[in-house]
Structures are given as structure tokens and as C-alpha cells.
Amino acid sequence: MLSEFRKRKVKGLMESMDFDGNGVIEKDDFEKVFQRMAENLQLLPGTPEYEGMHTFILSGWDSTRQLADANNDQQVTYEEFLGAVDTLINNREIFE
Ligand SMILES: [Ca+2]
Ligand SMILES: [Ca+2]
Numbered sequence: 001m002l003s004e005f006r007k008r009k010v011k012g013l014m015e016s017m018d019f020d021g022n023g024v025i026e027k028d029d030f031e032k033v034f035q036r037m038a039e040n041l042q043l044l045p046g047t048p049e050y051e052g053m054h055t056f057i058l059s060g061w062d063s064t065r066q067l068a069d070a071n072n073d074q075q076v077t078y079e080e081f082l083g084a085v086d087t088l089i090n091n092r093e094i095f096e
Contacts, residue, residue, distance in 0.1 A: 019033050
């Protein structure tokens with residue numbers, strides 16, 4: 001089990017990924033992060049840079065979903081996120 005300290009860290013991490021603040025991480029959050037990034041970098045839709053960045057950001061969502069979306073409803077809740085981190089840390093301890 002994760003310590004309270006780690007749980008707080010995980011909550012902070014999750015909140016930073018939950019771009020629209022609706023309490024779950026979903027594809028939309030990654031899309032919004034991408035939109036913000038594309039604006040900041042002045043990437044134009046249709047350019048290789050824009051498409052490349054989009055693919056890159058969405059692959060982040062794919063990894064997160066595969067790792068953490070236990071019930072496969074395309075939303076990662078805090079509990080699911082916590083479970084995924086717990087699993088990762090436990091796995092790491094097995095391999096070390
Ligand atoms: Ca969200
Ligand atoms: Ca879920």
C-alpha cells in the first residue's frame with residue numbers, strides 16, 4: 001500500500017493531469033493540453049509539427065488509459081490512478 005505522503009503526491013499529479021478539473025482524467029484533458037501547446041508553439045493544423053505533437057500527446061493518453069483505466073470506461077478516476085501507481089511501485093520492488 002502507498003503511504004499517505006505518496007497518496008498526496010499522486011493526488012497532486014492527477015490534479016495536474018486533469019486539465020478541465022472534472023475529477024477524472026480522460027482523452028479530452030489531453031486534447032486540451034495539446035490545443036494549449038499548439039497555440040503556445042504557434043503550430044498550424046495540417047503541418048507535420050502539429051500532427052506530430054498531436055500524436056505524441058495522444059500516445060500519452062493511450063499509455064495512461066492502458067495502465068490505469070481498470071474498468072475501461074475511457075475515464076481514469078483518482079482510485080484507478082492510485083491503483084495504477086500502486087501496481088507500478090509494487091512491480092518495481094519485485095524487480096529491484
Ligand atoms: Ca478531466
Ligand atoms: Ca475508468
